[in-house]
Amino acid sequence: MITLGDYLLVSAILFSIGFAGVMLRRNLIIILMSLELTLNAANLSLVAFSRFRVDPSGLPNYNAQVFVFFIITVAAAEVAVGLAILVALFRARQTTDVKDISSLKF
Amino acid sequence: MMSPFLFWFFALMTLIFGAAVVINRNPVASALSLVVSFLGLSALFMSLNAYFVGIIQVLVYAGAVMVLFLFIIMLLNLQAEEQRRINTLASAGGIGVAIILLIQIAVTIGRFEAARQTFPPLSASTTDDVRNIGAALFRNYNLPFQIVGVLVLVATVGVVLLSKREPR
Numbered sequence: 616m617i618t619l620g621d622y623l624l625v626s627a628i629l630f631s632i633g634f635a636g637v638m639l640r641r642n643l644i645i646i647l648m649s650l651e652l653t654l655n656a657a658n659l660s661l662v663a664f665s666r667f668r669v670d671p672s673g674l675p676n677y678n679a680q681v682f683v684f685f686i687i688t689v690a691a692a693e694v695a696v697g698l699a700i701l702v703a704l705f706r707a708r709q710t711t712d713v714k715d716i717s718s719l720k721f
Numbered sequence: 722m723m724s725p726f727l728f729w730f731f732a733l734m735t736l737i738f739g740a741a742v743v744i745n746r747n748p749v750a751s752a753l754s755l756v757v758s759f760l761g762l763s764a765l766f767m768s769l770n771a772y773f774v775g776i777i778q779v780l781v782y783a784g785a786v787m788v789l790f791l792f793i794i795m796l797l798n799l800q801a802e803e804q805r806r807i808n809t810l811a812s813a814g815g816i817g818v819a820i821i822l823l824i825q826i827a828v829t830i831g832r833f834e835a836a837r838q839t840f841p842p843l844s845a846s847t848t849d850d851v852r853n854i855g856a857a858l859f860r861n862y863n864l865p866f867q868i869v870g871v872l873v874l875v876a877t878v879g880v881v882l883l884s885k886r887e888p889r
Contacts, residue, residue: 620836638815673844
């Protein structure tokens, strides 16, 4: 049988993949995609906990699913703003590589 | 609940295509791998009786967000990635930090008592969970819902402002 730990493990691996993507890749678009992976890993954990904690009425705990709804909404807004910043940056510098954006580097 | 075979099938689909997002050199291939990864994740949500969240996942992520990503990739016409050399030491450091994080989370899950239990059965039907989530959203989380509405409005205004060319 599938236990809660299996879902949490899949979520942990997915989070690590997204984290590795943020650390390794230098293309800003790929970094934004990896951020989406980490957010979705958190969503998977939340939904698994929601299903695990069954209410007395026999339904899953919907508070976690409402939280997932908020995360998805905020993530969509974040992607829109992030990509708009990316386009503005590309207009100014003709690059999406984080190595080329080092004006604030000490 | 889903059968173990289907669970591992969709879990592997999510993880393999999630890794492909990071590994692929071509941004378009990364974006399409991300779509497949999100579809697998949506199946995992549905296996947890969260049908509304699963459908939202397909509509918002695999639909809207990925179209936005692909549109930006096509707009910027990115191809310069292939010529860059990989810094081996820095890559090994990044992978090492991610693996250490994974080991830490896995040990935490291993020590978590409830993680070894299977999911308790539901005694009520969850086929109308849109209504239940809607009730929870508007009864218990009405203020956060309206704040998120303001946030989306601010994001829209911000995107328009950022994308506008300033007159010279």
